[in-house]
Amino acid sequence: MPRCSEPFPHLSCPTDRRRLLWEAALYTKERPMTALIHNITFDCADPYGMAGFWGPVTGYQEDPQNPNEPDDPEAYLASPDGHHGLLFIAVPESKAVKNRVHLDLMPTDRSRDEELDRLLGLGASLVADHRRPDGTGWAVLTDPEGNEFCVERSAAERAQESVTTG
Numbered sequence: 001m002p003r004c005s006e007p008f009p010h011l012s013c014p015t016d017r018r019r020l021l022w023e024a025a026l027y028t029k030e031r032p033m034t035a036l037i038h039n040i041t042f043d044c045a046d047p048y049g050m051a052g053f054w055g056p057v058t059g060y061q062e063d064p065q066n067p068n069e070p071d072d073p074e075a076y077l078a079s080p081d082g083h084h085g086l087l088f089i090a091v092p093e094s095k096a097v098k099n100r101v102h103l104d105l106m107p108t109d110r111s112r113d114e115e116l117d118r119l120l121g122l123g124a125s126l127v128a129d130h131r132r133p134d135g136t137g138w139a140v141l142t143d144p145e146g147n148e149f150c151v152e153r154s155a156a157e158r159a160q161e162s163v164t165t166g
Contacts, residue, residue, distance in 0.1 A: 036083075036084075038084055041087045041088075042088045042145075043093075044091065045091070046144075047072060047074050047075035047088035047090050048075050048088075049144060050143065051076070051077055053124075053144050057124075060077035060078055060080070060085060060086055063076060074089045074090065075088045095145060095146045099147055103150070106152050112157060113131075116141075123143075123144050125141060138153075139151045
């Protein structure tokens with residue numbers, strides 16, 4: 001099938017139009033109507049600093065056509081596939097209570113413990129260590145502004161456990 005556009009589809013292209021119509025049919029006929037997550041938004045004191053922390057954590061990157069600037073009231077990082085992002089918005093009030101929603105991170109190219117060391121080196125703080133002697137468990141950290149997130153075992157570590165227990 002010929003390609004008209006990558007990574008963004010265009011309705012003027014017959015191939016893109018067919019693909020978009022097919023995808024829309026899948027969502028409306030086989031699934032209830034849903035909403036997609038476009039951004040995860042963080043209220044914060046320093047959007048530029050938060051983008052500087054979360055970019056290396058996730059591999060998300062700023063838009064080269066609209067780079068984040070230190071004095072901007074917001075900063076944005078796009079996911080590698082460009083379908084969603086992390087948005088950091090300056091607010092006057094500070095974080096006062098525990099997050100009601102948090103991110104669970106799973107390392108892609110290293111172990112949980114190696115990722116934990118890397119994140120601590122980037123400026124995260126360890127809040128609670130739920131790692132167990134058998135290698136299972138997770139760690140709770142906070143970013144530089146106190147937002148909690150967890151680091152779980154990598155897929156390779158999970159697969160290794162299923163081989164040894166299975």
